[in-house]
Amino acid sequence: MIRPILIHPDPRLKKVAEPVPAVDDAVRALMDDMLETMYDAPGIGLAAPQIGIGRRIIVLDCIRDAEEEPQPVAMANPEIVWASEETHTHEEGCLSIPDIYADVTRPAEVKVRFLNRDGAEEERHMEGIWAVCVQHEIDHLDGKLFIDYLGPMRRQMITTKMKKLKRERAKAAEKPAAE
Numbered sequence: 001m002i003r004p005i006l007i008h009p010d011p012r013l014k015k016v017a018e019p020v021p022a023v024d025d026a027v028r029a030l031m032d033d034m035l036e037t038m039y040d041a042p043g044i045g046l047a048a049p050q051i052g053i054g055r056r057i058i059v060l061d062c063i064r065d066a067e068e069e070p071q072p073v074a075m076a077n078p079e080i081v082w083a084s085e086e087t088h089t090h091e092e093g094c095l096s097i098p099d100i101y102a103d104v105t106r107p108a109e110v111k112v113r114f115l116n117r118d119g120a121e122e123e124r125h126m127e128g129i130w131a132v133c134v135q136h137e138i139d140h141l142d143g144k145l146f147i148d149y150l151g152p153m154r155r156q157m158i159t160t161k162m163k164k165l166k167r168e169r170a171k172a173a174e175k176p177a178a179e
């Protein structure tokens, strides 16, 4: 099931998410909904708070080339257990902040420990766009957005823009165009 994605500002995007006690069928169903929602958007990652669920669950698939096999990954309770000294700057976007892009500097490589879809503990070394994406998603679980890395002026401008976008969307939903 495709779930609606929350748009910033929203108090649910600012909360620290709770760990899942175990990966059960309900968690697996949520992971599947999140992957479906992410592919539909389309995006390369999605965190549960973005669909209003305050649980530490993320999904990602950074394969963007349609010729390549998809590589869906679902993680519960992900933790960065190691980060490289070396950093990389990458232009980031967010499904909760549509059409806004900005450079963010983060560790270039990370090692992430998590529970996989089968509930087994797994560790993955990630680099390139995968490292960018997993750090962006784990930030969501801590109530953090990529615009929090920008200066206060730029962040405020983006927030104002998003409030306007939300108002316009609410209005459009209220008064659907005649068909």
Ligand code: GNR
Pocket (backbone or CB within 6 Å): 042, 043, 044, 045, 046, 047, 050, 091, 092, 093, 094, 095, 096, 132, 133, 136, 137, 140
């Ligand atoms: O789809 C997404 N693209 C993206 C591009 C650069 C850095 C991070 C991302 S994640 C984003 C989807 C999203 O908002 N996940 O939380």
Ligand code: NI
Pocket (backbone or CB within 6 Å): 093, 094, 095, 096, 136, 140
């Ligand atoms: Ni995001």
